[in-house]
Amino acid sequence: MELLQDLAWRGIIYQQTDEEGMKNVLNKESISLYCGVDPTADSMHIGHLLPFLTLRRFQKHGHRPIVLVGGATGLIGDPSGKSEERKLLTLETVQDNVSGIKKQLENIFTFSGDNGAVMVNNYDWAGSMDIVSFLRDIGKHIGVNYMLAKDTIASRLDSGISFTEFTYTILQAMDFNHLYQHHNCKLQIGGSDQWGNITSGLELIRKMQPEGSKAFGLTIPLVTKADGTKFGKSESGAIWLDPEKTTPYEFYQFWINTADADVVKYLKFFTFLSHEEIEKLAKSVEDEPHLRQAQKVLAEEMTRLIHGEDSLQQAIKISHALFSGDVRSLSAAEIKQGFKDVPSFEAGNESESNLVDLLVTAKISSSKRQAREDIANGAILVNGERVTDTSYTLEDSDRIDGQFTIIRRGKKKYTLIKY
Known part of the structure; x- marks a missing residue:
């Protein structure tokens, strides 16, 4: 099946700037296209995945993906979807975040071969630009009325928007123009909230590149859950x-x-x-x-x-x-994963080797009497094995990899004992 038909079948296409034009280009040639992420944290989350996985679909059809990490735009902050100013990050923090995100993107894309992915950082071209060059060479091509018509900016006018965040869409437009000029990049992909930024890039390309230059934009729908709760x-x-x-x-x-x-x-x-x-x-x-x-x-x-x-x-x-219930088969590393969010207790003395005492001290049972009843009734499992002896004492063999004992009370209440 043809790429755009596949995307439509999957429900991935939300908006396109020129459907017929893009279809004609994709049928004639392999193109370069990009998607970006700002390093506002040291990791991406699954809410970032869909645009990049869509970029990967283009790669599987022979096109070259350009993966942009926004070392410059991450210093500014996208006003999209926000009702107030973002807290500005330091350059050092942003660069650390860039390193973490790059590793994750390397798991998604193939960087070798004829259409191997290219990873870029917009700080490399925007970070060294002086303010006069920015205003003369870039700012003069984007009208204020044009920017005020963008939803991401118009929605912030009442609550207030700084000049810093006001110029974000110009910085992202610079990215598209730069990649068009230096990488022959003809398509930008983004989430539905990026439509205004993408079209700003197309406007800048129209103004700054030779007449007849053609580029495209495609956005992807917001991922939602059927019950109305937030995805991710x-x-x-x-x-x-x-x-x-x-x-x-x-x-x-x-x-x-x-x-x-x-x-x-x-x-x-x-x-x-x-x-x-x-x-x-x-x-x-x-x-x-x-x-x-x-x-x-x-x-x-x-x-x-x-x-x-x-x-x-x-x-x-x-x-x-x-x-x-076969938790004894797990290693200490696997226990750290599987029991990351369960209550835990640091065992620190010999008296806690007595099971009744441990149940009380670790607040698994409310009293020694309750602890004895829990054990006698078969409600206590040690590393997945039921214990009914009220005089039971934990041995070294009850410590998985010498680090953990897993106590379960009833069907679901786990407590991780750490040594």
């Missing part, structure tokens, strides 16, 4: 691509917990599965929703893409161990 959030917060912020196990669990009403849409948006594979999984959602086959495939595809095969297998192992 869990109970513990944003789902980051950095494994130190969101472990591969947590990442896997986020996707596997996708609602039936959303899973087919997410398979279309985020995976590179074929139409036939997705349609087969869609049928499984209708016919056998209890098997959650579509969710399993979605979780596997996304975890493999972002964290690699080894991390995926580790996440699956942790999931199976927690479902079956």
Whole structure:
């Protein structure tokens, strides 16, 4: 299937500046195109993924992706979607954030071959520009009335917008113009909130490049959830691509917990599965929703893409161990992932080796009497094994890798004992 038809089938296209023109160009030649991200944090989250995965789809069809990390625009702040000024970051912080984001983007794109991805940082051309050059060479081509008509700016006029954020759209327009001139970049992709910035870039190209120069813009819809809650959030917060912020196990669990009403849409948006594979999984959602086959495939595809095969297998192992209760099969590293958010207790003295005392001290049971009842009733499991002896004392063999003991009270209440 032709690329634009595939994007339309997946529901990825929100707006295009010139559908027919872009279709003609894509059918005739391989182009360079770009998408950017500002390094406002040291990691991207899954809300950043869809535009870059769309860029990767173009790469799979023979086009060259340019991945832009906004070392300059990250110092300014995009007014898009904000009701007040962003807190300005230091140059050092932004550069540190750039380093973290670059590593994540390297997992998504192929940087070798005839259409290998190119990574650029707009600080390289914007950071050294002096104010007079900016005003004379760039600012004179963008009218104030033109900028005031942009939704991202118009929505901030009542609450107030600084000249700094007011000029953000010009800086991003500079990016598109620079990439057009130096990389023959003919298309910018972005989220639906980037439409104003993309069209500013097209305006600057029209004004600054030779007559007849042609470039295009394409935006992608905002990812939503069927129940109205925000996509990309869990109970513990944003789902980051950095494994130190969101472990591969947590990442896997986020996707596997996708609602039936959303899973087919997410398979279309985020995976590179074929139409036939997705349609087969869609049928499984209708016919056998209890098997959650579509969710399993979605979780596997996304975890493999972002964290690699080894991390995926580790996440699956942790999931199976927690479902079956066989937590003793986990390593200390796997326990750190799977039990990251459960209550924990630092065991510090010999008296806590007595199970009854430990249950009380760690606040698993409310009193020694309750602790004895819990044990006698079979409500206490140590590393997945039920203990009914009220005189039970924990041994070194109860410490997984010498670091952890996992106590479970009832069906779901876990406590991680650390040594």
